[in-house]
Amino acid sequence: MPGMNGHNLRARQLSDARFASIPTLVITGQPLDDSARDSVGAIPILPKPLDLSFLFAAIEEVTLPPHRSKRCGCGRVYDSESWQKLARLAEMDNGRGVGERLELRQCPCKSTLAWELGRHALSVRVPTAAESGDPET
Ligand SMILES: [Zn+2]
Numbered sequence: 001m002p003g004m005n006g007h008n009l010r011a012r013q014l015s016d017a018r019f020a021s022i023p024t025l026v027i028t029g030q031p032l033d034d035s036a037r038d039s040v041g042a043i044p045i046l047p048k049p050l051d052l053s054f055l056f057a058a059i060e061e062v063t064l065p066p067h068r069s070k071r072c073g074c075g076r077v078y079d080s081e082s083w084q085k086l087a088r089l090a091e092m093d094n095g096r097g098v099g100e101r102l103e104l105r106q107c108p109c110k111s112t113l114a115w116e117l118g119r120h121a122l123s124v125r126v127p128t129a130a131e132s133g134d135p136e137t
Contacts, residue, residue: 010040023062027055042094042102042114061114074109083115091117 001009006026013019026040029048037045044058054073061070070078078086086105089112094102101117 007036007039014041025058025062042092042104070113070115072107072109072111072113074107074111076107076109078113086113 004012006028010024010026013022013024025044025046027046027048027050032045044054044061046054046058051073053075057071057073070083072078083105086107089104089106091101091103094114094116102114103117104112104114107113
């Protein structure tokens with residue numbers, strides 16, 4: 001991209017409502033600190049060299065309708081019920097600035113997965129495992 005790096009492109013995309021909801025993922029050869037990671041929103045970030053199984057999982061993540069299922073790069077697939085049993089890490093805005101929220105949970109393979117709580121709508125907060133009485137957390 002002449003005259004623009006990936007961070008600038010993503011910032012411009014998120015600043016324009018016409019483009020903010022375009023499914024996006026990042027493929028980078030650069031190490032990302034927390035600040036750089038947060039700046040792109042909670043979208044899949046894949047390191048180079050690219051692992052095709054992670055690429056396919058990431059494409060599915062950004063293109064499937066929300067709340068159907070979540071596939072980790074390790075191959076595990078979660079529906080809304082099995083998702084609730086994973087260790088909850090955080091809830092965050094997805095960075096698009098339109099009220100979309102993501103819940104982050106940890107797969108047993110130690111990957112962090114994001115579940116979209118609401119698309120272009122105020123989210124309904126999902127109870128944590130501790131709040132729902134799950135003894136595993
Ligand atoms: Zn996994």
